[in-house]
Each structure stands twice: as structure tokens, then as C-alpha cells.
Amino acid sequence: MKALVNTPDEPGYVALREVADPQPGPDEAVVRVHASSLNRGELRLLASRPEGWRPGQDIAGVIARAAADGSGPAAGSRVIALAEQAGWAEAVAVPTDRIAVLDDRVGFAEGATLPMAGSTALRTLRLGGNLLGKRVMVTGASGGVGRFQVRLAALQGARVSAVASDRHGPTLRGFGAVEVVPSPAAATGPFDLITESVGGQRLAEAFGRIGPGGTIVAFGLSSGEPTPFAFPQFAGGHEGARIQTFMSYAAGGGLGADLLILADLLANGQIEAEVGLQVPWTDLRQAVEALQKREVAGKAVLHITADATI
DSSP: OEEEEEOTTSTTSEEEEEOOOOOOOTTEEEEEEEEEEOOHHHHHHTTTSOTTOOOOOEEEEEEEEOOTTSOSOOTTOEEEEEOSSOOSBSEEEEEGGGEEEOOTTSOHHHHTTSHHHHHHHHHHHHTTOOOTTOEEEETTTTSHHHHHHHHHHHHTTOEEEEEOOGGGHHHHHHTTOSEEESSGGGSOOOEEEEEEOSOHHHHHHHHTTEEEEEEEEEOOOTTOOOOOOOGGGGSSSOTTOEEEEOOGGGSOSOHHHHHHHHHHHHHTTSSOOOEEEEEEGGGHHHHHHHHHTTOOSSEEEEEOOTTOOO
8 A cells, every 4th residue: 555654864754655454453443544634843843853754643534443342333334533643644553442433424534633623622722620610711722732622611601711813813703712812811710721832921911811720731833932821920929820731642541432522523514624725745845845834724634545656
């Protein structure tokens, strides 16, 4: 079969090559991949991972071979999955506890936007407990995870403040944000939960907006900057507040169940899948450059086609 393989010392990021077919374990199903969305984190790995590494996590497709142990969807089922790697390929083996059935009403491109961004949004918000009537701030709200966080928090009955530039205001308000502000300092607080993915000065400002007993969930560092803070920032109106880090790879089991929640919400029109760019997988470089220039509103999706040439 064909797959995109890492080539860090060559132009073009990756190369399309013939590779061995997947050899699934007893609890793994083989997914014939139709679409895969790109995550900024995995794009950064292209320059650092060795020759031959196989990227690709967010996938949507059809079960080509069900798991031998009887777990997971049957052959022929339409699914989404969060692969650990190697998803930019015609087929990939995925543990069944990382797979969810995709409703026929949802296209593969839309489904492929859910696994990493959607599950991260769902799980970071879950750390805030019951959000009904709570005040929630989402920094980095214009990003893939942030947009899902705004929508999911609003669906749970939270009053959501989104931190993003003005041009994203109409979209984020449409998702349920009650205000869109340029910085955490400008938001109407205090907040019970703040999801923070920027770091640096943004995270320092978030310290001053968290309410007593509130939680800041730090799950990213898109600014690449250190965060200055001091203990007094957690006193005088912030008593009992805490910072909790979130890493998707250490978030525990139950991923398939969370993916099914997201897939059902998408099928029922309760959340939106924003596909900002769709290209054949042979045009990966176009998608990477568009993401690096921040020209894509939403997710960039690769369409995996069996007739691609090497």
C-alpha cells in the first residue's frame, strides 16, 4: 500500500512511498483511510522525527478488517479514529478503544476534524466539572481546539468568553460565546474555568481572571514564551484556584466513547466541523504552508486516494 513517510532531510516534508500493509494486533481494526486532518503539533514533528517515521493521527474511513478479539465496529462500518501515528496512509491499524462509528449524515472530511481537537476540547472542559451556569474563558479561541471548546461549553450551559481577534467574533458568537475579547484582561470575570493554550503573557493574564476555587487548564504553549507569575496572583480574590496541565497522550482511556459523543453531536448539528482547506494527500505541502501562514480558518484536511502516484 502507499503512505506518506517522513523525509526530514529532503524538500517537501514527506514522500509518498510503498510500505507494508498494517499488521493489526488482536484488539486492533484496520481502517481504510478516506480523510485525515492536520494538527499543528504533528507538523512540528516532521523536522525532528527520523527518516521513515509515519505521521498522521486524525482519520476517517471504513473498517477494512475488524479486530480479531471481536471488539470494536464491524467490517464496512464508517468510523473516525485517533491513531497514534501512521494515519497518512491508505490503511492503518488502530486499537478499537480509539475508534467510533461515524453517522452516514457526516462526510469523511468533516469527521476527520474531530479526533484530536474535539477530544482535547471535551476533556479539558470536563476538568471544570459541571459547567451549567459557570463562567468559562477560552484563550486561543480561534484555533481548532478553541472553537470546539467554545461550542461545547456553551452547549453545557456555560457563559463563555472567547479570547480572539475581532475577525473571529461573528463565528465565535455564533458558537455561543457571550463576548469575544482581545485578551484575558479584557474579559468579564472572574471565571470558574479557563482553558489556556497560548502561554506566555496570556497565561499570566489568565491568573488574574480566575475566581476563588477556579481551575486554569493549561494544555498548550503556542506563543513559545515563558510565563511570569508570582504567588500573590493567587491571593486576594483567587483563593483556592489551581492550575492543571493537560496532555492528550496522558489523558487516560475511554477515547472511543468520547469520539462517539462528538460524532453524534456533529451528526445532530449541535457542533460544527470547520473544514477550511481540502487537498489531495499528494498536495500536503500546500496544506502545511497554508497552516504555517495561518491562512486556514478551521481544519486542513487531506483526502486519501488509492490512485495517487509515487
